[in-house]
Amino acid sequence: DQQVKQNSPSLSVQEGRISILNCDYTNSMFDYFLWYKKYPAEGPTFLISISSIKDKNEDGRFTVFLNKSAKHLSLHIVPSQPGDSAVYFCAASRTDSWGKLQFGAGTQVVVTP
Amino acid sequence: GAVVSQHPSRVICKSGTSVKIECRSLDFQATTMFWYRQFPKKSLMLMATSNEGSKATYEQGVEKDKFLINHASLTLSTLTVTSAHPEDSSFYICSASSGSAADTQYFGPGTRLTVL
Numbered sequence: 001d002q003q004v005k006q007n008s009p010s011l012s013v014q015e016g017r018i019s020i021l022n023c024d025y026t027n028s029m030f031d032y033f034l035w036y037k038k039y040p041a042e043g044p045t046f047l048i049s050i051s052s053i054k055d056k057n058e059d060g061r062f063t064v065f066l067n068k069s070a071k072h073l074s075l076h077i078v079p080s081q082p083g084d085s086a087v088y089f090c091a092a093s094r095t096d097s098w099g100k101l102q103f104g105a106g107t108q109v110v111v112t113p
Numbered sequence: 114g115a116v117v118s119q120h121p122s123r124v125i126c127k128s129g130t131s132v133k134i135e136c137r138s139l140d141f142q143a144t145t146m147f148w149y150r151q152f153p154k155k156s157l158m159l160m161a162t163s164n165e166g167s168k169a170t171y172e173q174g175v176e177k178d179k180f181l182i183n184h185a186s187l188t189l190s191t192l193t194v195t196s197a198h199p200e201d202s203s204f205y206i207c208s209a210s211s212g213s214a215a216d217t218q219y220f221g222p223g224t225r226l227t228v229l
Binding site: 044 | 117145147149154157158210219220221222
């Protein structure tokens with residue numbers, strides 16, 4: 001039962017352009033959402049998060065948008081840089097089960113020069 | 114940032130043998146550690162949550178007698194895959210947390226297990 005879905009397995013974007021990664025979830029009890037970045041042979045590293053009481057959170061080049069009615073969130077990276085090439089995972093959790101993260105399958109981002 | 118290591122990074126074993134994977138928090142005390150499993154092109158699936166000094170809590174469908182978890186100290190948790198079979202071949206990742214918010218979970222680099 002995949003409660004968090006990333007339907008785009010890969011994304012190619014030109015350096016300097018915007019990368020938009022999408023994530024959908026089915027469990028309306030999720031109230032905290034996170035994005036992780038993963039390089040090969042390394043564990044996921046935390047990028048940015050958003051609570052369900054917000055609809056936007058920004059941190060430098062990274063912005064996460066949350067649309068609760070659509071059960072959809074997106075990660076915007078602008079401008080994209082070659083070092084952003086990695087796999088990005090969307091994750092969701094519930095406050096009452098803190099720490100238990102449900103992950104999407106990931107989106108491989110390739111930033112081309 | 115906080116560092117979590119896993120050992121070994123890769124292991125190949127024969128069917129029927131047991132394999133132990135270690136997860137260590139190198140520069141912080143981890144009150145809680147999590148074990149995930151990732152199948153190819155699939156998401157990370159939480160297997161179990163372990164708190165130091167207490168029994169692990171397993172997710173539904175995860176056999177606790179198959180995947181033994183020990184969290185004996187605030188810096189070390191181990192996952193033992195007992196009587197491994199080819200279907201146990203997977204990528205196992207641990208994470209460790211000392212905080213109270215979901216974003217304080219730090220992940221290890223993972224262990225690739227191949228059972229022949």
